[in-house]
Amino acid sequence: MTHARISLHLVLLLLFCCSSWTHAAVLVSIKPIHSLVAGIMQGVEDPQLLLSGGQSPHRYTLKPSDARNIQQADLIIWIGPEMESFLPRILTASERPNIALLDLLKSENKASHNHDHEDHAGRDPHLWLDPLLAKRVVQLIADRLSLLDPKHRGSFEKNALTLQQRLDRLHQELESRLAPVRTTPYIAFHDAYGYLEARYRLNSVGTVILDPERLSGARHIRDLQQKIRHTGVGCIFTEPQFEPRLVESLIEDTATRNAELDPLGSDLPAGPDAYFQLMRRVANQLVQCLANK
Missing domain, CATH: 3.40.50.1980 (Nitrogenase molybdenum iron protein domain)
Structure with missing residues (x-):
């Protein structure tokens, strides 16, 4: 094979790899929300988890590896500054100031302005502890992922529906268990x-x-x-x-x-x-x- 053919072969291979790799890098702040995102993205790609250990997001200090993960992310899904108070500082100092963010507390409050609000809405960031509210969060995440990666919209929507049905069953189980x-x-x-x-x-x-x-x-x-x-x-x-x-x-x-x-x-x-x-x-x-x- 001549040098010209070898070069052409490498160029075509690189073009194929780049065009076929369309997955977005999704970073999720805490484990409960990461779990929901992982369910929505199942079969497409695995999201990354920022706080993987037993650290409190209220008191967390970023490690250098965390800063690298943030810089490489295409989308960061977090609760908001009421929960991850450390994150706005690192985002302000980021070399990529236009990283896409999904602030779940703010987005959920906007999306549910016509719903009956609990007294704690807007101040308690632990919104995942209500499975029925988690259903709405799942829809917010699926919609945002579909905008970021429209090629896999069908998978996201199908997974989200399955996850919401599973959350309905969990709610019924907890209702009976806690009564x-x-x-x-x-x-x-x-x-x-x-x-x-x-x-x-x-x-x-x-x-x-x-x-x-x-x-x-x-x-x-x-x-x-x-x-x-x-x-x-x-x-x-x-x-x-x-x-x-x-x-x-x-x-x-x-x-x-x-x-x-x-x-x-x-x-x-x-x-x-x-x-x-x-x-x-x-x-x-x-x-x-x-x-x-």
Whole structure:
């Protein structure tokens, strides 16, 4: 084969590779949302996960590898600055200021302006903890992915429908599972469960910390101790992303139990099933602690 033919062969090969590679690089901030995105993109491409360990997005410090992943992304799907407060800073300093973003909290609030809003809408960023709200989030993500990669629109839409049907079944399961403990008072570690509590009519009477980025003051701790004594609090829940010693001191010399809730599924393997495993485990942890009152 002559040099000219070899060169032509290489050019054609490069053109074929470049034209056939149409997948977009999708980066998702936290595991529950990554799981939903992975379900929508199943059979097309695997999205990347930014926070893969047990870190809290409220207190996260970016590693150099995270910055590289952000720079290489075509689309970043996140909750918004109310959750990933570290992300706006890195995006402002990015060498690619026009990276496409999907801010789920802002987008969902806009999309649902004609719906009945829960009291916590617009301030609680933990929107994935309501499976029926997660259905709307799935549609937002599928629509955005279809704009980014129209070649795979059919796959995204089909996967989204399957995922929404699965979320309907999960909702029915959680409704039944949580019903027996609906009236039992408890204290969560921080204000992360508003969507879950509103959907399943749970009886949260307070939180250990008011702000996940700051320690609680002495007055708030005294108020919690009063609640524990006078309202029959069944459980106080810790979270793996936060130090549990404060909870242990609160329940000392009381009959109140403590257990762990993890709204992020820190130790779960990432993928399409992680969201469903997370939600079932949260429900089971609530029931196991509260049902023993």
